[in-house]
Every structure is written in C-alpha cells, then in structure tokens.
Amino acid sequence: MTTLEKLYSFIILGAVLFGLGLGQFDIFRTNTEYVITPLLVGMLYFTFLHIPFENIKKSLQNIKFTDTSLLINFVWTPVFAWALASIFLSEYPALSLGFIMLMVTPCTDWYLIFTGIAKGNTALSASILPINLLLQLLLLPVYLLVFSGTAGFVDFSMLAESILLVLLLPLLLAVMTNTFFKDPLKEKIRSTAVNAPVVFLSLAIAAMFASNGHFLLEHLDLLWKLTLPILLFFAINFIIGQKVGSIMKFSYQDKASLSLTTLARNSPIALAVALTAFPDQPFIALTLIVGPLLELPLLAGITQLLLFTRKN
Template sequence: MLNVLGNAVRKAGISLLLTASIVAGAAIGHLWPATGELLGSHVNATLLILVALLFFGVRFEAVVRAWGNLRFLALAALATYVFVPAIGYAIASAVLAAHPMLLVGLSIYFMAPCTDWFLGFTRLARGNVALGTALIPINMIGQLLLYPAYLRLFAQGSVQIEAGVIGDTLLHWFLVPLAVAVPAHYGLRRLLGGKRFGRLLQRMDRAVPWVIALLAMEIFAANVTVILAHRNAFAWVLLAVFVFFACTYLLGEAISRLGRFAYPEHALLTMSIAARNAPLMLALTMAAMPDEPLIHAALVIGMLVEFPHLTVLRRVLLGQRQRAYRRTLRHSGMGARNDLTIY
C-alpha cells in the first residue's frame, strides 16, 4: 500500500513539475522580457543535453533488436508521413483559410515529427524508449528531406532552402549527441561495473523530468510575448492545434488496436505522432522566411500548447496502463505481469 501511494505521489509530482515550469516560464517572459530572452537563448543547449541524456540511458543492443520490429516501424512511418500530414493540412485549411501565413506556419508545424522530447515523455509514460530511439533517425532524416517539399506546397515554391542546412542539422542534433552518449554509456558501464552503473542509470532517469521542465520553462519564457503580440489570431490557432492533438490521439488509438500493440509500443506511438519538432522547424523557417512573423508565430503557438498537451497525454496513457493492469489482475490473479498488452 505504501509503495502504491509513493508511486502515485511521484507520478503526480512529475505532472505538477511540468505544469509549474510552464506557468513560471510564461510569467517570467511576460514580466521580465529580458530574462525571458536570456532563458530562451539556452533552449538549444538544453535540447542537446536532453537528447544526449536520453541516448545515454538507452542500451543500444536493445535498439539493434528494435530494428527487428519492422511492423511497428512501418506503421509508425505510415502514420507520421501519410496520415498525420493529411490530418494537419486538412485542419489548418479548414480553420485558418482566412489567415494564409498562419496556415503555412501551422501546416509546417503539423508535418514535422519530434526527434527529442517525445522520447522523454515516452519514458515518463513508461513507453518503449529503446524502440523510440530507433525512430529518431527516421524522423530526423524524413522531415529534413521533406521540408523543401513542404515549402513548395504551402509557400508556392517562393522559398528555397540550401542543401547544406540539412546536413548541418543532422550533425548537430543527432550525430553529435549520439557520438558523446554511446562512448560515455559503454565506457562508464565497463568502468563502474553493472551494479553501480545501474544506479547511475536510475539517477539519469530521474533527471529526465527536470531537464524537460527546464526546457519547457525556457521555451515559454522566450516566446510568450509572441502569443500576446498575435492575440487576435491566437484563438484560431489554438483551436486548430487542439483539434489536431485530438485527432492524432484517436489515430494512435486506432493504429494500436489494429496492430495489437503492447502498452509500451502503444505509448510510444501515441507520443511520437502527437509531439512535433517546433524548435527545429522554427529555426529552419526563420532562416528560409525571415520576414514572415505570422508563420513564425504559428510555429511558436503550436509549441507552447504542445507541452501541456503532452503532460495530459502522459496521464491518460498511465491511466490506461493502470486500468489494463487491474483487468489482468481480475482475470489471472496476483501473478499478472507489468508488461501488459492493452489491446
């Protein structure tokens, strides 16, 4: 009973931590804009720390085995690059037809799968992090290669992006943290031994929510003024983002049922198709279209709404996991395992 109560307090604590970081960041950015900009200048560094931390905590032999799960990877890619873009463009066109620049920005936001914090939220929801790591290069390479096509489709081909930007982005956001994390993981495991290294991994796992909270605070502190500057259009963008997140949740449920995914894969799929890569898309779009603040604003607003959504989504998934566990206990007695299949 004490263990159950302790777990409940810990889970609620993570949600409160993330919520508090969002509120604190928004307050700092609104009351002290200079401090908000200073915090925002550290977003890239915090993202790199988060990616390296997540890579460090993964046993890469499990990632190699994850590539054997081709059925999941194929369904995830189908959802990411076919269903989700179609849903996103349909929603943006329906809600923002009167605001063409916001439509462009939000369409770009909808079509870029996350390559970093989705894995952190997957871990918080007790999803399959090793398999999620295998999704990172797929998501990163796919969206960068498709980005010029997105610009041609939504900006009528008026903007071009240099090929060198794609290579630099892959190097900066994927290869560098991977090159740091892998030697550190296996070097420290060899140096410390299995038992002490296991304790280190536990400490790293406990650090992930704090790094995500710091990232949320930095993003909100730096960008809350964008919402205030475009408050008239905010309601329409907010509506479109809310509908998008609702649709992607239903899509994840449908694919998980059809694929009969176990809970860890179900949680991973749900998080991966909900989370978007707004920081990377914002950086690329500001470089490609520096004089279109409404496009930038749409990306920022989507990013600001995303953190509260992922926080709620984590609670929904954990609730599903707990209900599935109770059902299994009723059907099979106290010998039920934790690696339950939901569907």
C-alpha cells in the same frame, strides 16, 4: 518522472509570463534574442544524451509494430496535419506552418512516461524512439517543402542552416559523449543533467517572449484558432491508433504503446528549428509553445481512457 517533468506545463507557462515581464524592459527586449540559439543547442544536447540508439536493433525485431507506427507517424500524420491546417488555419500561414511542424515530429521523451502509466509495452515503445528521432530530423525539411513551400516566408537555406546548427550539432556532440566518454563519467553527466532539457527550454521560451512578447500580446485572439485542430488531431488519431491496433491483432499493451507513440509530439525539436529558421515569425514559435500546454493534459486523459478500456 522527475518533479520538473511532472510540472512541465506549469513551468512552460511560468516561462512565458516571466519572458513577458522581462520584455517590458528595453535592455532585455533588444538583447534576449541572442541567447535563444545557444540555449536550444544546450537543451537538445542533454536531450539526445538519453536517446538509446542501441535500441534500433531491438525495434527491427518487431517488424509489425515498427512498420505500423512508422506508417502512422510519417505517412498518415503529415497528410492529416496538412489537411487540418488547410481547413482551420489557411488564413494564418504562420499558425499553419507551426501546427504542421508540431504534428510531424513524434515525441522522444515523455510518451514513455504515459505509456508506463497506461500499462503499455514500455520496452517496445522505447525501441522505436531512436528511429522516430532520426526520421523526423531527416523528414522535417521535406514536409515543410511539400506542405508549406508556398507560404512565402520559408527560406530553405536558412532552414537547412538551422537544422545543422540546432539539431545535428547537439546530436553529434551527444553521440561523441556517449561513444568516447568512459562509463562512470558518462553516467555522471547523464544523471546530473536529467532536468537540464526542461531548464534550458524554459529559459529559451522566456527569451523568446521577452524579445517578441509585445507583438504576441496584440494578437492573443489567434490562439483560439489552434484549439480545435489540436483537439481533432488527438481525438481522431487516437481512434485510428486503436482501430489499426485491433486490425493488426495487437495485445492491449501493444495497442496502448501504438496510440501513445503516434499521439505524443516533440515540440522542443520543432521549436528549436522554428526559433532559428523563422526568427521574424513569432507565431510559428507560439504555436509550438501552446501545443504542449494542451497536449500534456490530453495525454493524461488518454492514459486514463486506455486504462478504462483495459479494465472493461
């Protein structure tokens, strides 16, 4: 875990404040929106560079764990997220859509760090990573269609275009880099760009707040609406993950891996889609920024709870 990753929450909060400051000047408020998409493409390219797609074969060797985690992540969780959004956010369609987008995208990076801290089966968690990534890219438009198709501001042609641009383009470039570049050069790119995703994401968030911060500051009271459904999502899904792991007779290590694989969310990917597909709905993006500010402390607490259960 690099220093930047340890300080992720503080860096994101700093980017928000920096963007709000830039937004006080007309030159930044009117022009920063044009750099958001290129920054997001760069962020996801460097993120995808480190995805071990060769591990797909390994994940298929542990059918019981793979099937269990996929069912929780891609069947139970979308329905549960929709239910929470319907109960707590039905009066705020943009917040509801942002909440659903956050919760239906499983994490592809820092959940491995928390799995290691909790003494879980990190190798098993890593094996499921590429499948989680590919499925969320394919299923995100489906979830939005099924759960939010009547929201009014969901333009599915723009959504498809944004997925092609900010998700599939960097994924293709990353696969080409890993396939055609020779090992010394490929490893040099990977090692020198290890912190690039955090940097690019922070700049994109700063640009978003510089462009729309004035509007968001007028409605900060709505942020409190997100707190309860986010807390309930993590609390209930943690209990379900532990119960399912016990029913499946998983070891402690595999149960810890299952819990963290099905709890951690992939806010950067969801944010990339939101900023390009819904540029006139800043509250969707705001939900995806607030989410990790709550998520990371919650995951840290859950790892300590897992270690406590292991000791006892």
